[in-house]
Amino acid sequence: MNQNFEPKIIAFLCNWCSYAALDLAGTSRMKYPPNFLVVRVMCSGRVDPQFVLEAFRRGADGVLVAGCHPGDCHYIEGNIKTLRRMTLLKRMLEEFGIEKERFRLEWISAAEADKFVKVANEMFEQIKALGPLKLKEVNTHE
Amino acid sequence: MNKPKIALYWCASCGGCEEAQVDLAEKILDLVNLVDIVFWPVAMDYKLEDVEKLPDGSITASLINGGIRLSEHEYVVKLLRKKSKLVVAYGACSAWGGVPGLANLYSREEILKYVYHEAPTVENPQKIQPQLKIKAEEGATLELPEVFPRLLPLDLVVDVDYYIPGCPPTPDVTWKAIETLLSGNLPAKGSVLGALDKSLCYDCPLNETKPEKVLIKDIKRPHEVIADPSKCLLTQGLMCLGPVTRGGCGALCIKAAMPCTGCFGPLNEVMDYGGKAASYFASIIDYSDEEEIKKVLGKILDPMGIFYRYSLPASRLRGKITVMRR
Numbered sequence A: 001m002n003q004n005f006e007p008k009i010i011a012f013l014c015n016w017c018s019y020a021a022l023d024l025a026g027t028s029r030m031k032y033p034p035n036f037l038v039v040r041v042m043c044s045g046r047v048d049p050q051f052v053l054e055a056f057r058r059g060a061d062g063v064l065v066a067g068c069h070p071g072d073c074h075y076i077e078g079n080i081k082t083l084r085r086m087t088l089l090k091r092m093l094e095e096f097g098i099e100k101e102r103f104r105l106e107w108i109s110a111a112e113a114d115k116f117v118k119v120a121n122e123m124f125e126q127i128k129a130l131g132p133l134k135l136k137e138v139n140t141h142e
Numbered sequence B: 001m002n003k004p005k006i007a008l009y010w011c012a013s014c015g016g017c018e019e020a021q022v023d024l025a026e027k028i029l030d031l032v033n034l035v036d037i038v039f040w041p042v043a044m045d046y047k048l049e050d051v052e053k054l055p056d057g058s059i060t061a062s063l064i065n066g067g068i069r070l071s072e073h074e075y076v077v078k079l080l081r082k083k084s085k086l087v088v089a090y091g092a093c094s095a096w097g098g099v100p101g102l103a104n105l106y107s108r109e110e111i112l113k114y115v116y117h118e119a120p121t122v123e124n125p126q127k128i129q130p131q132l133k134i135k136a137e138e139g140a141t142l143e144l145p146e147v148f149p150r151l152l153p154l155d156l157v158v159d160v161d162y163y164i165p166g167c168p169p170t171p172d173v174t175w176k177a178i179e180t181l182l183s184g185n186l187p188a189k190g191s192v193l194g195a196l197d198k199s200l201c202y203d204c205p206l207n208e209t210k211p212e213k214v215l216i217k218d219i220k221r222p223h224e225v226i227a228d229p230s231k232c233l234l235t236q237g238l239m240c241l242g243p244v245t246r247g248g249c250g251a252l253c254i255k256a257a258m259p260c261t262g263c264f265g266p267l268n269e270v271m272d273y274g275g276k277a278a279s280y281f282a283s284i285i286d287y288s289d290e291e292e293i294k295k296v297l298g299k300i301l302d303p304m305g306i307f308y309r310y311s312l313p314a315s316r317l318r319g320k321i322t323v324m325r326r
């Protein structure tokens, strides 16, 4: 494992639950790795699988998508659509050769700061162990 | 007055694009009246040297089909780029990699090993494999083009002005595109010629039977059902990619009761056709429970082959990352 490797992890967090959980973790002075670049979205249903692919393409070592628990989505079933989409996307990422630890879908409510911290720590450790994805420069012809 | 010059070339493709061009039928004669075809390996006897001798920029348009897989493809398309005012990616393989582009899920070494040694139909006890260069017994040196580590769409190798979609483009689309190219009234660079800017559903005769909101409980593969040809195929559980595919083919497959496999490619705003198509299709599975969802989606045996059938090399990740990284 390369000790100097600092993974870059993109986190798409829904405004109403998971982003609020991250906020709560911060105001409660809980510690989590600083490697998460957060993109706040109104609902996890806004996260098109294309965003995940684009994140990996642009150099992310991991991607987290998190939203409200099923039944709690502020747009009724945005997160259920996300569940369907990401279930299929996971299979495709595997075929692209992206290890399954690099992508996670989680339900994290506004009160679950501890769950956010747990997920963040786990992802950080796992991805650090895997090493960098090195996908930035796939566009050029060798 | 000199007629405009046109060149037609093939790279890693199946020959279907040439079929489609020949299928212009008697319109081919109109074409020959309008233009001089200066290079067309499938049908005419001009050689590469003839193209090399042409002044730079003297060909009005080169229509190139197939993806770039060999050093020879790269050489010829770069030559045609230099000699042409306009370069047009003709057909799905040239535009986004096409079916041969699915090989980007495997390394060149894996492919060569399978094709020359392991495929069940191959008998090769001497373990012969093509070399780039050999000295023949008579003293001459024989060369073969190099197989690149992966397949690339045309626009990753040379600057491309326009795209003509389809696997293959229909004669109608081809003719419309040629008319646009010769009209002098050219659309913005990067435009798709000869097709629609709306999805196939817009152009589909079954669209009126498609409800506002489609949800399906089960996925059917084409051999598992006899489709009702008068009802939107998607509502019958068939994986029709019409909603995310560019219209313009005239709904050919649908008219034969076959679901669209997406050969006209993405609409303008889409950055990854497979990602978009998978997103749309998964979202209409009518279950909320993870296990049920998994079970239904499990009926898609080969998601890459279904959603990236024509566009893996143009996807965000271009193929399997261990193949892409090198």
Ligand code: SF4
Pocket: B200, B201, B202, B204, B205, B206, B207, B208, B210, B231, B232, B233, B234, B235, B240, B241, B242, B243, B254, B260
């Ligand atoms: S989903 Fe397919 S069959 Fe249904 S309207 Fe669209 S193109 Fe036609």
Ligand code: SF4
Pocket: B166, B167, B200, B245, B246, B249, B250, B251, B252, B253, B254, B259, B260, B261, B262, B263, B264, B265
């Ligand atoms: S229906 Fe779909 S797959 Fe068939 S020709 Fe049209 S775009 Fe291509």
Ligand code: FES
Pocket: A014, A015, A016, A017, A018, A042, A043, A044, A045, A066, A067, A068, A072, A073, A074, A075, A078, A079
């Ligand atoms: S609002 Fe949080 S997942 Fe939809």
